[in-house]
Amino acid sequence: MNPVTRRTDYSRSEWRSDATVHVLGTVLALAAVPVLITLTAFLRPEVPALVGTAVYGTTLIAMLLCSALYNMVGIPGWQGVLRRLDHSAIYIKIAGTYTAFVLLSGATEVPLVILLWTAALIGVGLKVAAPDRFTWVGFGLYIGMGWAGIVAGWPLFATMTAPVLTLIVVGGLIYTVGTLFYLRHRMRFHKTIWHVFVLAASGVFFAAVTTHMVQSTG
Structure with missing residues (x-):
């Protein structure tokens, strides 16, 4: 199916379910990110570690907030702008996540971050x-960035414990499987299902970043 072909007749129940997911995700991120940064300040008070978790937390909140605005706010004339912000924030969040892992690991893979x-x-x-152009290029870039570590990040992975690596793989798989629902634009509740996958994967990656920060202390 062409991913550009989209439904516009979402029911009230679909909108409400999707809004619930967005509100939940945004509230959880706003509560959890300050905790992560505070823990880092106590356990890893070095500048790289603090910068890494701060960048990651900021990009996570930005992604969830931009998605919430685009999918919940129906201001005439603003949907194009909000859509651009929503889709752009995903790229930034992927880069921000890798930034956290690299800086928490001692900045051994700066070229990967660049x-x-x-x-x-x-x-x-x-x-x-x-x-509205290069749809598949943009979509492929999401996937490629997410799995870039498999190709270029082995020195980074060597600094991680098995639980952290497991969380990263599980989070990546959740995101990837979720895209199958994202692409099914004619399916009822496809947006809600996709955003549930995003929220679940975001939670898993948050756990991975936090675990890596704690386990790499000292």
Whole structure:
């Protein structure tokens, strides 16, 4: 199915279910991120660790908030802008997540971070300049960035424990499986299901970042 073909006749129950997921995700992130940064300040008071968790937390909140605004706020004339912000924030969040892992690991894979932020900026440029073109390129960039560590991040993974690696793989799989529902635009509640997968994967990655921060202490 062409991913550009989208339903516009969402029922009230679909909108309410999707709004519930967004509100829950945003509230949880706003509550959890300050806790993570505070824990880092106590357990890993080094600048790289604090910067890494702060960047990650900021990009996580930005992604969830932009998604909530786009999917819940129906201001005439603003949907195009909010859609650009929503889709762009996903690239930024992926790069922000890798940034946290790298800086918590001692900044051993700075080139990987540079590569991912460059890819994120390219993705943002595509979404801002031509949101309705290069759909599959933009979608492929999401997936490629998410799994980039498999190709270029082995030195980074070597610094992680088995529980952290397991959480990363599980989170990546949840995101990837969720895209199957994201692409089914004719399916009822497909947006809600997709956003449930996003929220679940975000929670798993949050656990991975937190676990890595704690276990790499000292």
